[in-house]
Amino acid sequence: MSGLIYLDHNATTPVAPEVLDAMLPWFSQTFGNAGSAHALGHLSDGAVVHAREQVAALLNASPAEIVFTGSATEAINQAIRGALEAQPQKRHVVTTAVEHPAVQAVLQHEAAKGVEVTVLGVDGEGRLDLAAVEAALRPDTVLLSVMAANNESGVLFPVAELGRIAKAKGVRFHVDATQAIGKIPVDVVAWDADLLNLSAHKFQGPKGVGALFIRRGVRIKPFLLGGGQERGRRGGTENVPGLVGLGAAAERAARLLPEMDRVRLLRDHLEAGLQAIPEVRILGEGAPRLPNTTLAAFAGVEGEALLLKLNQQGICVSTGSACSTGHREPSHVLRAMGIPEAYAKGTLRLSLGLSTTEAEIDRALAVIPPLVTELRSLSPFAR
Ligand code: PLP
Numbered sequence: 496m497s498g499l500i501y502l503d504h505n506a507t508t509p510v511a512p513e514v515l516d517a518m519l520p521w522f523s524q525t526f527g528n529a530g531s532a533h534a535l536g537h538l539s540d541g542a543v544v545h546a547r548e549q550v551a552a553l554l555n556a557s558p559a560e561i562v563f564t565g566s567a568t569e570a571i572n573q574a575i576r577g578a579l580e581a582q583p584q585k586r587h588v589v590t591t592a593v594e595h596p597a598v599q600a601v602l603q604h605e606a607a608k609g610v611e612v613t614v615l616g617v618d619g620e621g622r623l624d625l626a627a628v629e630a631a632l633r634p635d636t637v638l639l640s641v642m643a644a645n646n647e648s649g650v651l652f653p654v655a656e657l658g659r660i661a662k663a664k665g666v667r668f669h670v671d672a673t674q675a676i677g678k679i680p681v682d683v684v685a686w687d688a689d690l691l692n693l694s695a696h697k698f699q700g701p702k703g704v705g706a707l708f709i710r711r712g713v714r715i716k717p718f719l720l721g722g723g724q725e726r727g728r729r730g731g732t733e734n735v736p737g738l739v740g741l742g743a744a745a746e747r748a749a750r751l752l753p754e755m756d757r758v759r760l761l762r763d764h765l766e767a768g769l770q771a772i773p774e775v776r777i778l779g780e781g782a783p784r785l786p787n788t789t790l791a792a793f794a795g796v797e798g799e800a801l802l803l804k805l806n807q808q809g810i811c812v813s814t815g816s817a818c819s820t821g822h823r824e825p826s827h828v829l830r831a832m833g834i835p836e837a838y839a840k841g842t843l844r845l846s847l848g849l850s851t852t853e854a855e856i857d858r859a860l861a862v863i864p865p866l867v868t869e870l871r872s873l874s875p876f877a878r
Pocket of ligand 1: 671
């Protein structure tokens with residue numbers, strides 16, 4: 496869609512041309528079932544093996560530790576439910592108040608079945624208190640489940656420290672790295688992760704393809720039983736084009752990671768411009784954050800109204816997580832951060848990508864301030 500300015504890369508990203516090129520032959524030329532014993536099957540199996548190596552290399556893992564899934568959501572379900580089922584004598588999980596709905600929904604489901612879930616809060620900048628995490632882990636704790644990077648605020652949790660704490664207490668450590676891949680280095684060894692999930696469409700791969708890292712020796716029960724694919728850990732005929740795309744996107748993400756420095760400069764330029772607007776707050780500004788994400792809050796403005804106005808001008812943004820768009824209540828992340836109502840109602844998430852240009856940021860900065868002024872003049876919340 497030429498002419499559109501896309502500042503919603505945390506919702507999803509375009510498939511990179513080199514990723515699409517890698518995928519195309521696997522739809523209708525070399526289309527074999529990776530489980531078939533003939534030449535076409537062998538070709539597909541080889542492609543899946545290669546994709547597994549590419550994903551493992553991105554994470555500093557071994558290929559045997561990678562299980563392919565249909566999404567990050569599926570990988571999260573598998574990680575949490577599988578870890579709980581593998582240690583039925585332990586019935587306690589620790590997580591945070593700002594996790595993605597996928598993690599929250601699985602844990603709510605488990606809580607209804609009797610699992611005790613400790614949900615740790617964050618401070619006004621979205622930061623976690625490490626001492627509180629340490630104090631929350633008990634002998635009957637199965638799992639510590641946290642995100643590496645928040646999808647709304649971009650705030651980074653200190654995953655390496657959290658991994659050390661969990662390991663010292665003998666607790667499994669699950670990291671939702673969906674928003675981290677391609678934006679910051681991700682290393683399952685440095686993070687002491689036992690389980691880590693990702694999703695290809697967040698780093699210019701195809702939608703509907705994800706992966707779960709399961710550390711060697713970590714037992715978790717599979718829940719998608721079927722034809723023995725993924726060494727019995729996830730049944731279902733392999734999505735060969737999708738996995739080829741995931742592998743190519745993983746390799747590309749690792750190669751282009753240094754380019755995030757340029758994205759960070761553009762993001763900083765955007766924030767400097769936004770901060771010239773009266774009564775604006777950049778949420779999470781005091782915490783380590785992803786280089787591409789700005790969560791800006793404009794007092795006295797409806798975020799939804801601002802989103803619609805920007806949409807009319809060809810600028811695509813979000814008011815929070817993509818999933819919460821359409822709901823007018825401040826998101827669970829904003830509530831957990833204790834953002835005052837006047838600001839929480841007026842939040843805009845702008846998430847940049849590798850293709851974002853300075854001209855696009857300048858255009859956004861030319862459009863947003865007058866729209867904020869206009870909406871404030873109309874808003875019953877305006878002071
Ligand atoms: N976890 C986080 C932090 C996310 O941002 C998302 C998607 O927005 C997910 C999990 C779910 O990813 P998927 O839609 O690929 O299942």
